[in-house]
Structure formats: structure tokens, C-alpha cells
Amino acid sequence: MTVLNCCLRTFLPAAWLLAGALTACQSTVGEPAAGPLAAATPSVALVAADSIKTASTLPDSLQLTPVLPLPNLPDSVRQAVRALQTKLGPEAADLRAAVLEQACVGYLTLRHAGRIQHGGVLAVADMDLPSSEKRLWVxxxxxxxxxxxxxxxxxxxxxxxxxxxxxxxxxxxxxxLGFYRTQDTYGGKHGLSRRLHGLDAGQNSNAESRYVVLHAADYVSASYVQQHGQAGYSRGCPALPPDQYKAIIKSLPEGSCLFLSGPGVESKWLNTEAAAQQLAARGWR
Structure with missing residues (x-):
């Protein structure tokens, strides 16, 4: 990101930052179309004090939250992840090493536990990056x-x-945040969509009840991002660009792994011992 782009994005007019807030994602029946500020302060009756995780940094600061390397990670896994990142090349230059490490350990652990049936493919989204940046990799x-x-x-x-x-x-x-297993596809109001099943209890386990799916949205298009300096907002779905969504959805068949990373993410699937066992037995398959 250039210094000029950083400055522009840091001082974007408020109207630009709020643009696209009324664009709806799949949601529960009868859910009001509240704006981003209203949604940011849900009622006490709905949200327990510890049910929302908040990063310590300022909301629109471009300073990323540090991600620490996993402790006690066997050298075999660490070296395999480093080799993978080297092979991925420049297109994955902005995929932080510690985020990729977490994604790979979770993927291997889920494969070891039989919770991810389709091996060899992994989707990673670093949701700590600003939405102005391309932050999803398959x-x-x-x-x-x-x-x-x-x-x-x-x-x-x-x-x-x-x-x-x-x-x-x-x-x-x-x-x-957390690890998801991709489910079946259907034709919704946004066209081809893929259901998601949250695998982290208490953190993303309501995904199906909340209708959190992969789908297309005009507010994630390149033209929208260029005009407004950022993507618009969903109701919780990891919405995708209209010119890429079909290819992305088809590349993640039912039973694939998606990891949404961000500040405060926790997961029982970050089991370094199980990951090492899976890697030794079957590699990345």
C-alpha cells in the first residue's frame, strides 16, 4: 500500500465510510436493516458482556494487530508452512506468516479429526486488514x-x-471469526451461494442460524472499492466480488476449510500436536 493511499484511506470522508451500509446480506427473517452504528451497539438483552471481541486498536487505524506465532509448534509443521508461503509467491505477499500458520495448523487438525472432508484446498481471510485491501486467499x-x-x-x-x-x-x-466447513450451494437472491458451518463453539457456531454464507455483493466490486475507498458492509457474511464469486465458491467444494482470522480469534483446532501427526501421515492432502 502506498503512503498516499494510506493517507487517503485514513482521512476518508465519513460519508464514504458509511456508504453501502444499507446493502443487505442474508439474515434472519424480520431482522431490521439497521445502519453500522446501530448494529455496533446491540441491545443488552441480545448480547452478553463477553460475547463480542473487540481489538485494542482504534477502529479505522491502519496499524494491524500483531499475531503471535503458535507456541510449541513442531519444526516439521513450521518448516512446511514456510515452504508453502515461499511457493505461493508475490500474490500472497500480504498474507501474514502467523495468520497462514494458524490457518494451516487448524486445517491439518480438522483433517486429522475428520471434520474437513475435502483436502488440499484452504481459504484464508485476514479480517484485520482494511476492507480496501484484497484480504481473502484460496x-x-x-x-x-x-x-x-x-x-x-x-x-x-x-x-x-x-x-x-x-x-x-x-x-x-x-x-x-474462526474455522468454517463449507456446505452445499443454492441459488439465493444474490445468485449462487454456499452455506457455511461454524466449527468453533461459541465463536462462529451460529453461522447457519444467522444465514452466514458465501455470496456475491455489488459493494465488494472493484468499482465500488475504488469509488468509496473500501468495501461496503454485509450482515455478517464474507461477501465476495461479483466477478469472482462463482469461481471462488466452486473452488471450495462441500467439506472444504475456510478460516476467518482477526483480533482475538481463538480455536480448539489450533492443536499443534494433531497438526504434526496429520502432516506426517498425509501431507497437505
Whole structure:
């Protein structure tokens, strides 16, 4: 990102930052179309004090939240992840090493546990990056190449340019972090869509009830991002660009792994021992 772009995005007019807030994603029946500020302060009756995770940094600061390397990660896994990142090349230059490490460990652990049936492909979204940036990668792990690299929206309850609030709660309009298994596809109001099943209890396990799916949205198009300086907001869905969504959805067949990374993400699937066992037994398959 150039210094000029950083400055422009830091001082974007408020009207630009709020643009697209009324564009709806799939949601529960009867959910009001509240704006981003209303969604950011859900009622006490709906949200427990610890049900929303908030980053310590300012909402629209471009300073990323540090991601620490996983402790006690066997050298075999660490070296395999480093080799993978090298093979991925320049298209994955903005995919932070620690985020890729978490994604790979979770993927391997889920494969070891039989929770991910389709191996060899992994989708990673670093939701700590601003929505002005392409922050979703779909990776072919065995070939070591980037299949797709695109913008992806966060929920309007999660913040403006930067997502800093995450929730699993109904009607929060927030993005929920963690590991997901892709489900079946259907034709919805946004065209081809793929259902998602949250695999982290308490963190994204309400995904199906909240109708969190992969789908297309005009507010994630390149022209929208160029005009407004950022993507628009969903109601919690990782919405995709209209010119890429079909290819991305088809590259993640039912039973594939999607990881939404962000500040405060926690997962029981970050099991370094199980990941090492899976890698030794089957590699990235």
C-alpha cells in the first residue's frame, strides 16, 4: 500500500465510510436493516458482556494487530508452512506468516479429526486488514499456488474500514471469526451461494442460524472499492466480488476449510500436536 493511499484511506470522508451500509446480506427473517452504528451497539438483552471481541486498536487505524506465532509448534509443521508461503509467491505477499500458520495448523487438525472432508484446498481471510485491501486467499496447498485472491466484506456491526468487533450473536450484524466447513450451494437472491458451518463453539457456531454464507455483493466490486475507498458492509457474511464469486465458491467444494482470522480469534483446532501427526501421515492432502 502506498503512503498516499494510506493517507487517503485514513482521512476518508465519513460519508464514504458509511456508504453501502444499507446493502443487505442474508439474515434472519424480520431482522431490521439497521445502519453500522446501530448494529455496533446491540441491545443488552441480545448480547452478553463477553460475547463480542473487540481489538485494542482504534477502529479505522491502519496499524494491524500483531499475531503471535503458535507456541510449541513442531519444526516439521513450521518448516512446511514456510515452504508453502515461499511457493505461493508475490500474490500472497500480504498474507501474514502467523495468520497462514494458524490457518494451516487448524486445517491439518480438522483433517486429522475428520471434520474437513475435502483436502488440499484452504481459504484464508485476514479480517484485520482494511476492507480496501484484497484480504481473502484460496490456496492449493499441494501445488503451493494461489487459486483466488479477492476483496471480502465484513459485517457492518464489526466496524468501518477496519473490523474491530466480532460476534456469534444473532442480529449482531458482526463477522464471526474462526474455522468454517463449507456446505452445499443454492441459488439465493444474490445468485449462487454456499452455506457455511461454524466449527468453533461459541465463536462462529451460529453461522447457519444467522444465514452466514458465501455470496456475491455489488459493494465488494472493484468499482465500488475504488469509488468509496473500501468495501461496503454485509450482515455478517464474507461477501465476495461479483466477478469472482462463482469461481471462488466452486473452488471450495462441500467439506472444504475456510478460516476467518482477526483480533482475538481463538480455536480448539489450533492443536499443534494433531497438526504434526496429520502432516506426517498425509501431507497437505
Amino acid at each position: 490456496l492449493d496447498l499441494e501445488a503451493g499456488r494461489v487459486l483466488h485472491h479477492s476483496h471480502v466484506a465484513h459485517g457492518r456491526g464489526s466496524g468501518h474500514l477496519r473490523a474491530h468487533r466480532f460476534s456469534n450473536v444473532m442480529k449482531s450484524a458482526c463477522t464471526a
